[in-house]
Each structure stands twice: as C-alpha cells, then as structure tokens.
Amino acid sequence: HLAKNLDLIKFLVLIPMLLLTFSIDLKHRIIPNRLNLTIFETGLIFSFIYGITNVNMAKDYIVGMITGVTIFVVITILGWIASGKESMGLGDIKFMGAIGLFYGMSGIAEVSVLSFVIAAVICIFVVIYRAIRRKKDEYVPFGPFLATSAIVCMFIPTGYVFNCFLEFCKLISQTILK
Secondary structure, three states, X not given: OHHHHHHXXXXXXXXXXXXXXXXXXXXXXXXXXXXXXXXXXXXHHHXXXXXXXXXXXXXXXXXXXXXXXXXHHHHHHHHHHHHOOOOOOHHHHHHHHHHHHHHHHHHHHHHHHHHHHHHHHHHHHHHHHHHHHOOOOOOOOOHHHHHHHHHHHHOOOOOHHHHHHHHHHHHHHHHHHO
C-alpha cells in the first residue's frame, strides 16, 4: 500500500507543475528552466523515496528520465535534419527528462506516444483553422500536449496507451489491405 499512497502524493504534487507547464508554454512558447528544474528535483526526491523500499523502482525512474530525454533528442535531431530548422525546443527535452522521473521507462514512452497522438488530432484542426483564416504558419508549442498526456497517463493503467495504439494500427492496416 505504501507504493500506491506514494503514487497518489507524487501525482498530486506533479499536477500543478503540469498545469503551469501547459499554460506557460501555450502563452509564452517556452517551458522555463526553473519549472523544469523544480519538476526534476521533485522527481529525484520521489525516486530516492521509492529507492528506500525498492531499488528497482528507483532505477526504473532514472531510466525513465534518460528515456524521455533520448526520445526527444532523437526527434529533435531528425526534425532538424528533415526541415532544416528547430522542430522541438530544448525546454520540451528537459521537461520529458524531468517527468521521466515520475513515470519510469514504460510510462514516459506512453506519455510520448499519447502526446504525439493528441498533437496530431489537434493540429489537424489548427491547420484547417489557419487555412480558413488565411493565417501564416506559426510555431505550435508542444508542452501543452506533453502536459496533457502526462495527466491522462496518471489515470490509465500502464500499457493501455500502447495496446490502444497497436489495435488502432492493426485496424488501419486491415482496412488498407482489404
């Protein structure tokens, strides 16, 4: 029961920081270093507390931090190679490393996948809106998608996002192959 109670406390502490990330990045298009550092420091404290009773959990959270950074560094580099310009800000990379300390390796991978799914759906509407309004392309901040997916992943079992995503891909492939 200790781990479940600690999970509750951990996420209750994280939610206000995620909401701040959402609103600041949406309004100012930046995730402040101080906010990322606060999330990181808090995540380290919780990883240490988990490590007192279960070293493997603490290792998973540290690997989650590394995984979060690695996924987004690779995406940023590939985006830069493909487009010749910055595709993801460094604040997003730091943010994913920091929340990786809260979600562990598989959890941060799910947060990543879900954030791209949410971003894809929302950006379809943004593109349509901009086409109708004849607005030029603008940078769409990714932090709100990351924060939203992090909050959603608090309430669903680990593995659920991947299972849904795989079922969706299977359905699409079956439809195309028919």
